[in-house]
Amino acid sequence: MKPDRRSFMKIAGTSLGIGVLYSAVPAAALTGEAGEMFSFLGKRNGEKVTPFSFVQLSDAHVGFNGPPDPLGTKAFERAVEMVNALPQRPDLVLFTGDLTHDTEDKDVHAQRMKQFKEISSRMNVPLIKCVPGEHDAGLDHSGLYREFFGETYYSFDHRGMHFVALDNVSQGKPKVGAEQLDWLKKDLARFPKSAPIVVFTHRPLFDLKPDWEWFTSDGDEVMNVLVPYENVTVLYGHIHRDDTHEEGHVHHYAAKSLIFAFPDPAKVADKKPIPFDKDQPFKNLGIRQVQANAKGSTSTSSIAISDIELTAREFLGINGVHQILKDPSL
Amino acid sequence: MKSFYTRFLLIAFVTAVSFFSAGPMSTPVNAKSPRVVEITAKRFGFSPDTVTLKKDETVVLRLKSEDVTHGFFLRALKLDEDISPDSPTDITVTPTTAGTFTTICDHFCGANHGNMKMTIVVE
The missing domain is CATH 2.60.40.420 (Cupredoxins -  blue copper proteins)
Structure with missing residues (x-):
């Protein structure tokens, strides 16, 4: 199967529920013509894209205690075990918000943040990056969050990919805001339009279900900044369920939560968590392993844990590189 | 009798003034105040x-x-x-x-x- 020509990065796999395992640039894509293009892109971007994998986890809500999930942090801890059991260690873990559940008691909230850091530190990965959710940062405009996790929006490069953390919760509203938009424009300005960019944030940047607060009010403005870039993938959480959305050439992917699941808004009127099933405590959170490999065929994952779902998604495609080759002005 | 007519006319006058003033005064207020x-x-x-x-x-x-x-x-x-x-x-x-x-x-x-x-x- 030829690499996808429409986008440099395309997520080809499906479903892991408690988190998502991404494989960036499968090794097969580095050979032959594609390999030469990746080398060219590496020179352009300053760092060659080389194969690696990363995991997205979301919505642990440490401190939550309620009927939809009386097991508290069990699913989160199981996910940590699962990440550690992966046959190939991921380079990094992206956590897309709601690390903790909110409380007005600052000391209690601080304790929850400590607990989150303790559990996540058990993961045998070199790098963990987070963005806040509204339950972490909505009540105090991310004051406590920043004490524990640092800035709420930032960017970094990893193996030729540019990662952008966006904060759409700290103003109390589902909003990014003018200051962060300006920062985003400046941050991206130094990259060629073909650079592979992964944006991770908490809320969807499009109107997924406004009545359920599944949107970002200035998401269109964010997308206007991102759309000129040809290889953008947006990862988010918040909705406690899988979702994929394609708008233009930008792909948006949601990860399931580590605490409880929400139903499909197209099928139910009320936003109520799916009830806890004591016989299947991790149902809708985790694991039903499905993995599509780079050639599009479905194969069995080697992940040993059987009760938590891990979604494997793979990036491939080289069109962005083609465009660089065709346009000498870049 | 005189006082009866006086009283009658007074009541009639007040009623008439009240009736006609209610309309012209209330209509523009309603129109301008949602x-x-x-x-x-x-x-x-x-x-x-x-x-x-x-x-x-x-x-x-x-x-x-x-x-x-x-x-x-x-x-x-x-x-x-x-x-x-x-x-x-x-x-x-x-x-x-x-x-x-x-x-x-x-x-x-x-x-x-x-x-x-x-x-x-x-x-």
Whole structure:
């Protein structure tokens, strides 16, 4: 199967529920013509894209205690075990918000943040990056969050990919805001339009279900900044369920939560968590392993844990590189 | 008898003045002052939880909070306001489309914020 020509990065796999395992640039894509293009892109971007994998986890809500999930942090801890059991260690873990559940008691909230850091530190990965959710940062405009996790929006490069953390919760509203938009424009300005960019944030940047607060009010403005870039993938959480959305050439992917699941808004009127099933405590959170490999065929994952779902998604495609080759002005 | 006629004429005069003044005075006031609908936000709901408006009628939604800052978001009517506990927020709206719309609090206000909503019916 030829690499996808429409986008440099395309997520080809499906479903892991408690988190998502991404494989960036499968090794097969580095050979032959594609390999030469990746080398060219590496020179352009300053760092060659080389194969690696990363995991997205979301919505642990440490401190939550309620009927939809009386097991508290069990699913989160199981996910940590699962990440550690992966046959190939991921380079990094992206956590897309709601690390903790909110409380007005600052000391209690601080304790929850400590607990989150303790559990996540058990993961045998070199790098963990987070963005806040509204339950972490909505009540105090991310004051406590920043004490524990640092800035709420930032960017970094990893193996030729540019990662952008966006904060759409700290103003109390589902909003990014003018200051962060300006920062985003400046941050991206130094990259060629073909650079592979992964944006991770908490809320969807499009109107997924406004009545359920599944949107970002200035998401269109964010997308206007991102759309000129040809290889953008947006990862988010918040909705406690899988979702994929394609708008233009930008792909948006949601990860399931580590605490409880929400139903499909197209099928139910009320936003109520799916009830806890004591016989299947991790149902809708985790694991039903499905993995599509780079050639599009479905194969069995080697992940040993059987009760938590891990979604494997793979990036491939080289069109962005083609465009660089065709346009000498870049 | 004289006092009877005097009293009769006086009552008739007052009645007539009252009747005619009510119309001309009240009509322009109503035309210039939209109906005010008060909505109060309090963790984690709105009161009343349903408001009925008339299509093409301009109304003022007077939003109040009894505790913390809340939001008032309705994409269909392009409403996105904060409701401060310090002072009311007035929004003038003229709905042009009939229907039933869900309005949510979109300013995070606590654990059950995600289900804080009300209904606006436009007839």
